[in-house]
Amino acid sequence: MAERINRDTRGVYIIAATPFTDRGEIDHDSLLSLVDFYIGHGVTGLTILGMMGEANKMTGDERRAVIDTVLSRSGDLPVVVGVSDAGLANLTDLASYAMDKGAAGVMVAPSAGPAREDRIEGYFHAVCEALGPEVPVCFQDFPLATGLPVSPALIRRLSQERDQIVMLKHEDWPGLTKITQLRKQEEAAGVARLSILCGNGGLYLPQELQRGADGAMTGFAYPEALVQTVALHHAGRVDEAEDLFDRYIPILRHEQQPGFGLAVRKYVLMKRGAIASAATRAPGPKMSAVDAAETDRLMARLEARLKG
Incomplete structure (x- = not known):
């Protein structure tokens, strides 16, 4: 049984893509291969059924x-399951299923x-009541996607009042000040530590780590970049961590194009042998021949840069 997430969790919980066939069906063979790919690159854990996992396009x-x-393949690797849903009953039903199967926690936006x-605060209290205190919760703070800014004060208040809210998936943008404020709050007596893992494709990962983040919870077709950056930072080799990360910035930036980046990520994962098809489920972005050639060039330049 994998260890559950807690307030001291750190490392890289990669946001897993969901492979589809060219006909739009879930490709479970590729999903197994993708889990192996992530494990082979040293991730600390997996996060599945997130926004970039196209969960909103799936049936229950x-x-x-x-x-x-995923859980049939992940072994002792912790798996966090995104359970956000328009209906509270649907959310709690999926969360119960995931935890019964051995998930390490659930992510809720x-x-x-x-x-x-006040509405967001009431909602999270209702979610925690429905889930029960034994289910660890990762609060997904992604205002660019949800349109719902959440203050550090509210995040802290919820985490203090609900022991099961042990982790923040930090995806505010700009959001470095938020990390600083949350860590500053923890200097006061009686304030419990909160695990902070960061998203946004890792675009600001070195700076987020320097502000006090514990690692990353995001997707990138080169998970080793995230893993090595976090490991070097935690070893106190801050400049080396940032130097390594800088080599990946051109292709990481390309993968972060709003509304299109998932197609790039899946294409790179396919080219790296992790999945069989780069298909996204409709409606979703698709790569043109020009897009593919452009991405191939970025991959080749990265390979040369890493060798150099």
């Missing part, structure tokens, strides 16, 4: 099938609605 049965496939903090 498909989500359960993805959980089954604020529900759609007015951008009022």
Whole structure:
């Protein structure tokens, strides 16, 4: 049984893509291969059924099938399951299924609605009540996707009042000041530590680590870049961590194109042998021949840069 996430969790919890066939069906063989690929590159854990995992395009049965496939392969590697849903009953049902199967925790984003903090606060209390105190929760703070800014004060208050909210997936942008504020709060007596793993493709990972983040919870077709950057930073080799990370910036930036980056990520994963097809589920972005050639060039330049 994998260790559950807690307030001291750190490392790289890679956001796993969901492989599809060219006909739009979940490719479970490629999903197994992808888990092996991530494990082979040294990730600390996996996060499945996130926004970039295209969970919103899946049926409930498909989500359960993805959980089954991943957990059948992950062994002792912790797996966090995204369970955000428009309906609280659907959310708690999927979370219960995931935890019963051996998940390390669940990830929940604020529900759609007015951008009022009292509403978001009430929602997370309702979620925690429904899940029960034994289910560790990662609070997904991604205002660019949800349209719901959340203050450090609210995140801290929820984490203090609900022991099971042990982790923040930090994806605010710009958000470095938020990390600083959250860590500053922990200097006060009685304030519990909160694990902070960062998203946004890792674009700002070196700076986020320097501000006090514990690692990354994001997707990138070169997971080893995230793993090695975090490991070097935790070893106190801060400049080396940033120097290594800088080599990947051109292709990482290319993969972070809004509305299109997932197609790039899946194409690179396919070229690296992790999955059989670069298909996204409709409606989703598709690579043209020009896009593919452009990405091939970036991959070749990265390879040369790493050898140099």
